[in-house]
Amino acid sequence: MPRINFIHPPEFKKWSRDRKIENAPLPSKVAIHILQHSGAAAEPVVNIGDRVKTGSLLASLKGFISSNIHSSISGHVVKIEDVPHPVFGRHRAIIIESDGRDEKIFPEVNRENSLSLKREELLDIIKDAGIVGLGGAMFPTHVKLMPPPQKKIDTYIVNGAECEPFLSCDHASMLEKANELILGIDLVANILGVKNVMIGIEENKLDAIELITAMVNRLNQRMLKFKIVGLKTRYPQGGEKQLIKTLLDREVPSGGLPMDVGCIVNNVQTVISIYEAVYVRKPLFERVITVSGNLLKEPRNLRVRIGTYIREILEYCGVKEAPYKIIMGGPMTGVAQYTLDVPVIKGTSGIIVLDNSFKIDKEMDCIRCGRCIEACPMGLMPCMLGLTAKKGRFDMAISYSPLDCIECGACSYVCPAKIPLTQYIKLAKMKLAKKNI
Numbered sequence: 001m002p003r004i005n006f007i008h009p010p011e012f013k014k015w016s017r018d019r020k021i022e023n024a025p026l027p028s029k030v031a032i033h034i035l036q037h038s039g040a041a042a043e044p045v046v047n048i049g050d051r052v053k054t055g056s057l058l059a060s061l062k063g064f065i066s067s068n069i070h071s072s073i074s075g076h077v078v079k080i081e082d083v084p085h086p087v088f089g090r091h092r093a094i095i096i097e098s099d100g101r102d103e104k105i106f107p108e109v110n111r112e113n114s115l116s117l118k119r120e121e122l123l124d125i126i127k128d129a130g131i132v133g134l135g136g137a138m139f140p141t142h143v144k145l146m147p148p149p150q151k152k153i154d155t156y157i158v159n160g161a162e163c164e165p166f167l168s169c170d171h172a173s174m175l176e177k178a179n180e181l182i183l184g185i186d187l188v189a190n191i192l193g194v195k196n197v198m199i200g201i202e203e204n205k206l207d208a209i210e211l212i213t214a215m216v217n218r219l220n221q222r223m224l225k226f227k228i229v230g231l232k233t234r235y236p237q238g239g240e241k242q243l244i245k246t247l248l249d250r251e252v253p254s255g256g257l258p259m260d261v262g263c264i265v266n267n268v269q270t271v272i273s274i275y276e277a278v279y280v281r282k283p284l285f286e287r288v289i290t291v292s293g294n295l296l297k298e299p300r301n302l303r304v305r306i307g308t309y310i311r312e313i314l315e316y317c318g319v320k321e322a323p324y325k326i327i328m329g330g331p332m333t334g335v336a337q338y339t340l341d342v343p344v345i346k347g348t349s350g351i352i353v354l355d356n357s358f359k360i361d362k363e364m365d366c367i368r369c370g371r372c373i374e375a376c377p378m379g380l381m382p383c384m385l386g387l388t389a390k391k392g393r394f395d396m397a398i399s400y401s402p403l404d405c406i407e408c409g410a411c412s413y414v415c416p417a418k419i420p421l422t423q424y425i426k427l428a429k430m431k432l433a434k435k436n437i
Contacts, residue, residue: 010165013166024316029095031083039065052075069130081095129284158181196224198248289350314351
C-alpha cells in the first residue's frame, strides 16, 4: 500500500532549470523502435527503400494495449533491424536516413472544431497520433482514457511534480506551453466527463505554479473546478500512487490502478501532446528532454526528434571528458547506457552525463538497518526482496510483493551497504513475469 514515505536527494537542477527549450538539430539518421510503449510492439507498415515524411505512420498498433509509431524526419527507410534499445537491450527498429527537408505529412493548421469534438473522436485522434505517457511509463494514452464503465472517475490529476533529480524538461514545458497545457486538460476532462481537475507541482517551481494559476483563470472554457497544489519538494512525490495519496488521500490497492480510486493521472508533456494532436494534427514524433550532468559544457532542455542517437545530442551539447556513466532518464529511475548508438524513445525524459564523483561504492553485506523499509513509499521490504533475488529464490520473492514496487530507487539510495536493491527487485519482477506468476 502506498504511504507517505519520502527521501530528499540533492536536486541537481541548477544546470538546466533556467534554460529555455531549444530545438535540437535535425538528426542525419534516426532509429525508431517499434516498441516504445507498454504492451505489444507495433507492426511495421513500411519497407526498406520507402520514402517517408515527418509524421508518416511507420508501424501500426497491434492489439488493445499498443501504440502507433511515426517518422520523426523525412527521408528513406534504409534498414529494419535489431539495434540497441535504451530499456530492453536490443530491439527491432526502423532506420531512416534524412533528406534534410523535414517535409511534413500533417497540415500544421488548427482544427476548427476542436472544442466540439465528441469523446470517441478525441480518443481516435489520440490513438492515431501514437500518444503514450511521457512521464516514463509509456502506457498508451487512448487506453488509459477509456476506463471500464464500472470505474467511476471523478477527478483528473495532472502531474507536474518532476521530483527526479537533474530533470527540468516538464518545468520548462509548463512555463513555455502553459496555454497548450490548459487547453489539453480541457480536452481530457471532456473525454473523462469530469469537472474536478487537480494539478500537482512541486514548490521548487513557484514560477510554474503562478503561471498555471493565471492561465487557468484566463482559459478555463468549460468552467472546470481547478485546484493547483504546491507540493513539498521531496522524492518520489511524482509517483502516480504517491501523488494520489498526497492530493486526494486515497490509496490505490495492491495490484490496482488509479481508476480503482476514481481518478486518472497524466504527465504534463502527455497533456501538451494531446493538445498538439487535437488542435494542430501533430503525431507524437518529438518530445522535450533535459540533457544535464556535471560533464556537459552546455546543459539544455531540448526538443528532440524520436529516434535521434544520443551521440548526436551529446555532440551538440558538448562533453568535457570521457564520462563515467550516461543515464537515459533521471538518476533514480533511469537506465545506464552501454553505447552512444542508442536512440531517444518516447519515454526518454533526460540524458544525464556524470563523472566518477558519482561512482557507487562496492556492494557490501546487508546490516539489517531497516532504512530501505523506512524509505519505501509502497511499504515493502526491499532488503528481503533483494536477498531472495540475489540468491535466485524467486519462489520466495513473490511473498514480499515485488510487483507492487514502483522502481523509484529510494531503497538503493538510502542503503548504507550500497546494495543495488532496485536492480535486484527488477530482476525478480522479470523472472516472475517469465514464469507467469
